[in-house]
Amino acid sequence: MFGDGEIMINTLYLPELRELLDEGNDVELAEFCTALHPARTADFMEGLTTDERWSVLRHAAIESRVGIFSYFDRECQADAVGSQDRREVAEVIAAMPPDDRVDLLNDVDSQVVSELLPMLPAVERRDILRLRAYPEESAGALMTTEFAELSENLSVKEAIEEIGRQARELETISYLYIVDDDQSDQLRGVISARQLISAVARPEMTLAQLMERDLVTVNVLDDQEEIANKVAHFDLLAIPVIDDDRRMLGIITHDDIIDVFREEATEDAHRIAGVDPLEQSYLETGIFTLTWKRGVWLIVLFVGALLTAFALTYYDEHHLKMWSWLVVFIPLVISSGGNSGNQSATLIITAMATGDVTLSDWYQVIRRELFVGLLLGCGLGAIGFMSALAMSYSLRESAVLPITLLLVVVSGTLLGAALPLIFKRLGLDPALMSNPFVAGIIDILGIVIYMSVAAWLLSS
Numbered sequence: 001m002f003g004d005g006e007i008m009i010n011t012l013y014l015p016e017l018r019e020l021l022d023e024g025n026d027v028e029l030a031e032f033c034t035a036l037h038p039a040r041t042a043d044f045m046e047g048l049t050t051d052e053r054w055s056v057l058r059h060a061a062i063e064s065r066v067g068i069f070s071y072f073d074r075e076c077q078a079d080a081v082g083s084q085d086r087r088e089v090a091e092v093i094a095a096m097p098p099d100d101r102v103d104l105l106n107d108v109d110s111q112v113v114s115e116l117l118p119m120l121p122a123v124e125r126r127d128i129l130r131l132r133a134y135p136e137e138s139a140g141a142l143m144t145t146e147f148a149e150l151s152e153n154l155s156v157k158e159a160i161e162e163i164g165r166q167a168r169e170l171e172t173i174s175y176l177y178i179v180d181d182d183q184s185d186q187l188r189g190v191i192s193a194r195q196l197i198s199a200v201a202r203p204e205m206t207l208a209q210l211m212e213r214d215l216v217t218v219n220v221l222d223d224q225e226e227i228a229n230k231v232a233h234f235d236l237l238a239i240p241v242i243d244d245d246r247r248m249l250g251i252i253t254h255d256d257i258i259d260v261f262r263e264e265a266t267e268d269a270h271r272i273a274g275v276d277p278l279e280q281s282y283l284e285t286g287i288f289t290l291t292w293k294r295g296v297w298l299i300v301l302f303v304g305a306l307l308t309a310f311a312l313t314y315y316d317e318h319h320l321k322m323w324s325w326l327v328v329f330i331p332l333v334i335s336s337g338g339n340s341g342n343q344s345a346t347l348i349i350t351a352m353a354t355g356d357v358t359l360s361d362w363y364q365v366i367r368r369e370l371f372v373g374l375l376l377g378c379g380l381g382a383i384g385f386m387s388a389l390a391m392s393y394s395l396r397e398s399a400v401l402p403i404t405l406l407l408v409v410v411s412g413t414l415l416g417a418a419l420p421l422i423f424k425r426l427g428l429d430p431a432l433m434s435n436p437f438v439a440g441i442i443d444i445l446g447i448v449i450y451m452s453v454a455a456w457l458l459s460s
Contacts, residue, residue: 014047021055033060033068042071050079058088066095075284078107081116090119097171098124099144099256102131139227140220142260143241143250148176150207152188157203159196172253174237178211179248187240187248189213217242220249227252228260229355268353271431297436304440308334308447325393326454329384329401330447336380337408337446338439344369344416345438349430352420362421366414373413377406396457404453408446415441 020028033041033056045053045068053076057065069077069092081089081104093101093116105113105128117125127145134140148170150159159176167173176196178189189211199210217240218227231239231254238251267277276293278285285293348365351357357365381402388398416438420430 017045017048017056018052021052026059029056029059032056033064038064038067039071041068045072050076050083054080054084054088062091062095066092070096070100074104074107077104081105081108082112086115087119090116094120094124097144098127098131098146098250099142099252102128102141106132106136134220137224138220139218139222139224139241139252140249142224142227142256143220143252144171144256145250146171147238147240147248147251148173149185149248150176150178151181152178152206152208152211153181154207155203156196156199156205156207156210159207160200163193163196172238172251175240175251176207177240177248177251178207185247187215187217187242187246190215190240215240218252219244224260225264225353228257228264231257232261233355264353268349268431271429301436301440304437304444308440308443325397326400326450329388330450332384332401333404333408333450334443334446336405337412337442339412340373340376340409341412341416341438341442344372344413345420346416348417348420352424352430359421359425362418365417365421369413369417370410373410374406376413377409380409381405400450400454400457403457404446404450407449407453408442411445411449412438412442415445 017029017032020032035041036044045056048056053072057068060068069080072080081093093104096104101124105116117128120128131141131143131145146169148163148166150162154162163173163176173193176191176193177187178191180186180188188208191207191211195210199205216230216234216236218230220241220243227239231252236254238253240248241250241252243249270277276296278290278293282290348357384401384405385398388401389395419438419441424430
């Protein structure tokens with residue numbers, strides 16, 4: 001029934017799955033759990049309730065059960081852990097990769113966790129408690145404690161035999177980590193599985209002779225963003241996690257790094273838009289929580305807009321009554337400055353997030369943005385000058401626009417580039433200096449520049 005592996009719309013399976021559950025057709029349900037890739041099987045179960053999904057999973061061997069369960073969305077996983085038979089849940093959790101089960105338990109009610117922990121094997125229980133003790137978003141919270149560990153005194157032949165024994169329990173064997181031989185677990189070196197297999201013609205060679213000693217590692221307390229950048233820079237499939245005494249504690253694999261990049265990119269995108277980062281997905285976040293996270297920053301931005309209004313009120317009393325035509329170009333001036341500032345801020349925040357720009361590059365960044373601002377300002381100023389002339393303004397009146405645009409755009413590019421660097425220097429997230437904040441600052445500055453240039457040219 002399910003063995004052909006054809007891709008079908010999820011909802012087409014639901015009546016059949018429910019019918020099989022009602023009939024108690026164990027054979028067909030077991031076939032469903034093994035016929036397709038676990039990710040596709042999980043996709044076909046999306047329309048089922050948590051109880052129905054768990055009933056289907058009961059027909060799978062523990063390995064397949066964990067594989068399918070891992071592709072459920074986090075909300076469904078947490079719901080299953082909290083609502084299903086504790087002993088069955090404990091069996092699944094015990095078989096999950098260490099880092100994945102800790103992430104899941106962090107999303108589950110603490111009372112449920114307290115009930116589950118005593119049901120887990122002692123080794124897994126201690127591992128969970130140890131990993132949960134590390135700070136959130138640190139290497140310790142991100143790592144898995146299942147990795148290929150070999151003694152430096154093993155020969156190639158012995159190492160291959162040992163890896164054969166370990167492989168079934170490990171998440172990955174891309175890299176084999178070599179530790180000393182005195183039970184202190186100090187990391188000495190690393191070899192790839194490919195290097196080990198390539199050395200099979202020299203079975204008596206020891207791993208100490210074969211291993212690479214120039215290692216890229218992270219400390220157990222390092223921040224996840226720093227780790228992700230390091231893995232990307234060195235193009236690694238996994239990176240070892242050590243403590244201050246260089247003891248090997250675990251590894252962080254590339255799939256976890258992908259999750260970190262996605263999480264950090266999402267947080268930066270939220271901050272760039274002037275939204276406090278959401279802890280859950282958009283649809284899972286409550287209306288009042290969503291309102292609060294957006295409203296806090298909207299209030300701050302609203303206060304900034306009020307300052308712009310106060311600036312306009314001041315100039316209305318002094319200049320706008322005299323040269324009312326200036327009002328026509330106010331949206332053009334402040335939008336040009338705000339947009340140019342937003343561009344610079346986005347480019348610099350992104351470059352800093354990927355490691356392309358560091359604080360030591362500040363002079364080069366400011367110089368580049370100054371030249372870019374001058375070129376953009378001249379271009380936009382020329383267009384503005386021609387447009388003002390075409391609208392029958394005098395030469396002197398038309399000259400206000402290009403000079404203002406040049407100054408405002410240069411100010412926008414410089415501020416947009418400098419503010420994220422300043423925030424980074426202060427130890428804050430550069431993304432906090434997001435587009436709305438840059439635009440708000442430039443709006444006020446743009447009004448001041450516009451009216452000052454008008455007063456200088458038109459009052460003389």
